[in-house]
Amino acid sequence: MEDDSDPEQSCWAGLPDVCLRHVFHWLDDRDRSRAALVCKKWSRAMYSGSLWRTRTITFNGRPSRAHTFEFETALWYVKKFGKYLEHLEIKLLNPYNAVLTRKFQVTMRGLLSHLGKCNSRLVSLSIQHLELDRVVWRSMVRAQFIKNLGTFLKRMSKHLDYLNLKGARVTLEEGCELLNSLSYLRNKSLISEVNIEDFFSLHLPIYSSTLFHQAVSKFHNLVILTFNYNCISDELLDILCKHSAHSLCTLNIKCHIHDPHGQVVWGMSWANLAKRAPRLNVNFFFERVMKHDHLARILLVEIPVRSISLRSCYFSDPDWTMRPTLINLLPAYRHILQKLTLEVNNDHELLDDELLQLILSCKRLFFLKVWAFLSVTFMEKLLQNRAEKKCILTTIKVRIYTARQETSEEDRLLRDIYKKFKYLIDSELNYFVITYPMV
Numbered sequence: 299m300e301d302d303s304d305p306e307q308s309c310w311a312g313l314p315d316v317c318l319r320h321v322f323h324w325l326d327d328r329d330r331s332r333a334a335l336v337c338k339k340w341s342r343a344m345y346s347g348s349l350w351r352t353r354t355i356t357f358n359g360r361p362s363r364a365h366t367f368e369f370e371t372a373l374w375y376v377k378k379f380g381k382y383l384e385h386l387e388i389k390l391l392n393p394y395n396a397v398l399t400r401k402f403q404v405t406m407r408g409l410l411s412h413l414g415k416c417n418s419r420l421v422s423l424s425i426q427h428l429e430l431d432r433v434v435w436r437s438m439v440r441a442q443f444i445k446n447l448g449t450f451l452k453r454m455s456k457h458l459d460y461l462n463l464k465g466a467r468v469t470l471e472e473g474c475e476l477l478n479s480l481s482y483l484r485n486k487s488l489i490s491e492v493n494i495e496d497f498f499s500l501h502l503p504i505y506s507s508t509l510f511h512q513a514v515s516k517f518h519n520l521v522i523l524t525f526n527y528n529c530i531s532d533e534l535l536d537i538l539c540k541h542s543a544h545s546l547c548t549l550n551i552k553c554h555i556h557d558p559h560g561q562v563v564w565g566m567s568w569a570n571l572a573k574r575a576p577r578l579n580v581n582f583f584f585e586r587v588m589k590h591d592h593l594a595r596i597l598l599v600e601i602p603v604r605s606i607s608l609r610s611c612y613f614s615d616p617d618w619t620m621r622p623t624l625i626n627l628l629p630a631y632r633h634i635l636q637k638l639t640l641e642v643n644n645d646h647e648l649l650d651d652e653l654l655q656l657i658l659s660c661k662r663l664f665f666l667k668v669w670a671f672l673s674v675t676f677m678e679k680l681l682q683n684r685a686e687k688k689c690i691l692t693t694i695k696v697r698i699y700t701a702r703q704e705t706s707e708e709d710r711l712l713r714d715i716y717k718k719f720k721y722l723i724d725s726e727l728n729y730f731v732i733t734y735p736m737v
Contacts, residue, residue: 315339315343318343319349327375331344345379347382349382350379350382351382351385352383353379353386354387354389355389357391357402357405372405373405373409376409376413376416380412381417381418381419382419383419384420384421385420385421386413386422388406388423388425389426389427390427390428393435399434399436402443411446414453414454417454418457420454421458422458423458423462424460425463426462426464427464429465430443430444431467432467444468444472448475451482452483455479455480455482455484456484458480458489459490460491460492461489461491461492462493463493464494464524466496467498467499467500468499469502470509473494473497473498474512474513477494477510477513477516478516480516481517486518487517487518488519489519490519490520490521490545491522491523492522492524493525494523494524494525494526495526495550496526496554497525497526500556501557505528505529505558506531510529511531515537517542519542519545520538520541520546521545522547522549523546523549524550524551524552525549525552526553526554527552528558530551535563535570539571539575543575546575546578547577547578547579548578551582551583553583559596560592560595565599565600569600579602580602581607582606582607584606585609586609586610590619590622590626590627593623594627602634603634605635605665606631606637607637608639608641608642610641611641613643619647620640621649621652624649624652624653625652625656628656631660632660636662637664637666638657638660638665638666638667640653640667641668641669641670642669643699645671645736648671649671650673650676657683657689658683662690663690664692664693665691665692665693666694666695668697670697671698671700671736672696672698674708674715677696677698677715678715681715681718685722692727694729694731695730696732697731698732698733698734699734700733700735701736703735703737705735708733709733712731712732
């Protein structure tokens with residue numbers, strides 16, 4: 299250890315505080331602790347609040363000595379530096395058994411309790427993919443964790459601006475109670491961004507719940523809301539129109555095959571919200587919801603859709619005919635659509651012409667990702683139209699499915715196409731195209 303009074307200290311001893319803090323910023327906890335032993339100046343740098351404003355705490359769900367250490371250090375960290383925290387992310391990776399979820403719950407109880415007492419500046423909290431409906435969560439452990447989290451959200455509701463509870467999988471009553479915690483002090487919440495995608499358990503018709511509508515009505519400053527389509531109703535859109543139209547910019551909506559999505563939502567409700575919230579962008583993410591009649595019920599022309607993702611997740615179904623969707627539904631957004639993702643196992647129909655025509659009709663489309671059965675010549679036609687400035691794509695990511703194991707001929711053709719349009723691709727495009735055998 300160096301003596302502060304030693305006249306022959308290295309040049310590091312005279313490093314300005316701002317530079318020293320910058321060096322410490324790139325060190326992990328173990329190296330920071332070691333560096334703090336060098337001298338008093340470095341020790342003071344270790345306790346600089348700017349180093350501890352953002353934190354990700356990861357709990358691994360597999361039993362080991364190293365993972366046990368993670369539970370211990372998480373609580374130590376919050377006691378030492380929790381008062382500086384502004385952005386906190388908690389990760390629980392693949393909990394192995396009920397013993398580990400109990401250990402996580404006990405650790406989180408202490409962590410949240412201490413943080414609730416010492417911290418007055420937390421603005422961002424993320425706890426994703428808890429999957430509380432799994433059997434590894436015993437009912438008492440689950441109930442205690444939700445209670446502790448709700449108490450913490452009540453304490454932090456005055457400061458919190460961002461909350462991400464994606465994948466929590468709670469019941470309707472538990473979920474609404476947690477959402478109500480955000481408005482505990484003032485009977486309204488000014489939080490600006492909330493992610494409750496897969497927040498509720500599967501199969502629940504949240505759209506018909508008065509409890510949910512009451513909870514959302516207390517949000518008065520939403521800018522970004524991420525959630526599932528099984529929450530959408532005319533009542534919800536009216537609530538957003540009434541309380542958050544002045545601030546609302548983005549709705550990210552996931553529609554999964556296992557979530558109810560057959561409810562009737564009137565185009566007038568969407569039109570009223572779009573009129574009152576002129577900056578609103580709506581992004582749809584469909585997973586295995588591919589039937590045209592289902593999509594037609596959801597994708598109403600009044601919605602200001604900026605992004606659409608249609609994913610079949612490698613499943614194939616003859617009833618998932620994409621041609622009517624490409625020809626009749628998506629062109630309704632040709633003046634506003636900016637991003638299109640299409641991942642579909644369309645081994646029963648070719649979509650080259652319909653897809654190309656859709657791309658050319660969408661004048662603001664800059665992002666395209668397609669995983670589908672396509673001909674290699676589709677890429678040549680697409681790039682030729684891009685070279686002639688008939689579209690404005692800047693990102694092209696394509697996986698060309700093929701029913702043959704051997705793809706050398708297709709790969710050769712793709713190399714020739716790349717050489718033909720090399721200048722365009724290298725200078726203007728984020729471009730990635732491969733063949734992918736589906737056998």
